[in-house]
Amino acid sequence: MSTRCANCGVESELDEAFEAGNQFGHPYCPSCILKTRGEDVTAVKWVFPIALVISVAGIWFNPEDDTGWAILNTLLFYVFGYASLIIHEAGHAIMGKALGLRVTNVQLGFGRTFMMVKAMDVRWEFKMIPFGGFARYIPIDLPWFRTKDFLTSFGGPLANLLVAWIMSWPIQAGAEFTKPVFGELHLWHVFLGTNLFSGLWNLIPYVSGNQPTDGMLMLRAPFIRDEQIKKLRLIRWQMECDLSLEEGEFDKALQQVEEGRKLAPDDPELASRKARALLGAQRFDEARSEALGVYEIESLSLEARARSSNTVAEANLQLDDEKLVHEAGFHSNHVMRIIPWDPEAKTVRAHLLIRKDEVDEAIPLLHSALEEESEPRPRAMMHCLLALAAHKKSDQSAYQAELSNARAAQPDHFMIAKVEKPAT
Template sequence: MLHDPAPRRPLSPGERWTGLGLSLLLFGLFVADVLSPFEPRKLAFPLLLLFWAPALVVHECGHALAAKLVGWRVTQMVLGVGPELFRFRVGETRVVVRALLAEGYVVPTPRVAGLARAKSALVYAGGPGAELLVAGALALAWGWGPFFVQSDSYPLIACQSAALALTIGAVTNLVPHTLAGAANDGMGILLSPGLGLPHFTYLLAVPASRAVEEALHVGDLPLAAETADRALAAHPDNPHLALLRVRVLSATGETDAAVEALEALRETAPRDPLVEAELLHAAALIALYSQDPELLGRALQAVQAAIHAGGASARFEATRGALLYEQGRMDEAFAALQRAYKGTRDPILEDHCVAYLALVTQALGRSEDHSRFARELSRRGTHAHLQRKLAEASANVGGDPR
């Protein structure tokens, strides 16, 4: 029995068509209301919705520009939520565009740790600041007084709607809160002065960590090893980069070498909670890749200790769910994987969750949920070792992994 009252699961084709039909119906009613009787000022709200997407682009570009100005890197910009439409690169930044341009984020990382707290706050402020700057420029272009009056002028209504979309985006992002475990801009500005060096040491490793995960995702083990070695050579004292080598060794099946490297790193790594959590998580991943019964027996304790040390991040929960699956504890595995799936916006981690949720729901005999996750998995793709595991599990029950 699945105890989650609202599990995250992919939509079925019927649900997609139902959602599309309802959306078209609501859109038709909305258009009818605007047109009967028609007044120019009735266009204000439709234009507000129309300008939300450009306001989002201004917001994320503001973060990226602020990061560049303070000397940080921006490795990824995601615009929107939902299915990915396309991606492209601008310099070293990968830009991902998704179906619904309602929200987004950037991944800024420091090159060095100097003045990192102040720079972090400035990067967080860059998004709302850019929106308010553009909104203010629109108001000044029309004149401060004339801009704030009702009018039937189409250009003025368009500019007012654009400025309102920009202002709403800025203000809502400045109200401190967290979303999927991540601080929004307002919360980030408040938290930045209290962040310690370990946090920025971790952030510095994020670009290389991402590149290694992408290489492992497509099964390019030589590229993963080369990326990890190059990053560690540039920052030999960064324990998170040293852990990338352990990650690659475990993925290539060199379990003994991975364990030896992890033990050596444990002796030299700084004793802070974030590093300790990553060390424990790396130990759990070694066991997961090895499928060694003796290591798997201790791996669950390791990942639970990682969660205790570093908090219940989506990555740790996803690994915990995978280990619970390996131990045959399917209900607990489903719950942990759902927490991870709900708590992440990272496409690679989502792939991991979808793959294991397909396995878990198959083991639980929930054919409808399994079909949803398997269908989503065939659309997304996944790690090579998970593809093999899915094929083996499907062969054991006489099914098709797709």
């Protein structure tokens, strides 16, 4: 049995991946759920310029009326919300590192990544939509982890409340720079308010969707079981490996897999990551063998087996053997029955179609994958395949454009050299 997405019509055997996507409760695939949320955000974004025009018009025509200033200060509250979010997540990161936890990455907002930096040995991702975020941390040593988890969860609200408290001092002293500017624009007060709101709101213990607030995490911290803490040590190496894979540090990822295997030698999640690291390191035979081993573990979830199957398919295509290309088709078919919305699955499927000279079917898949993928390395692969498709269609201008896009996304991607060969 399979479930069909009510929006795009894609079918999958992975029923649990679907969510109610409209007011009628019809099932939507993960890709359509993200697009729907993006459309909701796009609709909300129009509120800001409209409200800005209304507030400025109100102030211009009737500066004595407080309505325009009230709207403008409300908009300012949302603008300063991003700065408060940075302070909040930095509070988590600083507290976690001070307590000896491994803080791997911090995400600010959601949606497409527009900037990514590494500071304090932490990866900071800035998203297009400045609402919500998280700091991911894991234990290095087990003692006192419950206390450390409690304090790290408290670190975000504490940072906001400290900033709000410090900002209240000049107000109480009547400092000139805290007074309204350009009429009744309360910059200082609004920034204080966003920090106060962020600090207090996140202390309320509740769960929104699958995301618990800091207050809920603090309530849960004393009740974390010993076996959960031990499992977190293994998860640490899985997460470290994921970050290395995203950054293209494949040798480092392989070392992290070996560290994790000291704790759990037969962990299939580590084996799956090792296969992906070997694939990135261009050790395709080893990647294929490792991924096949994971695929054959029938007790694994459908999604985990599908992702390993996808690695097998890509390794086979890179090995450039006709028999293995046929096997790649079998694995790609399996993947597309389980996770047809996944950008990596679409990329491998497109690679197979290009190999079979079915270029016109491959190009829409790659464009769809590009819309959903924000990481530079997989985007470089997609552009390389689009360049290869353009070469097969004898479209030299598109070939050069896509090759330039690939270099811009990830200059050292191994596929660039392969795609350049047809032109030489």
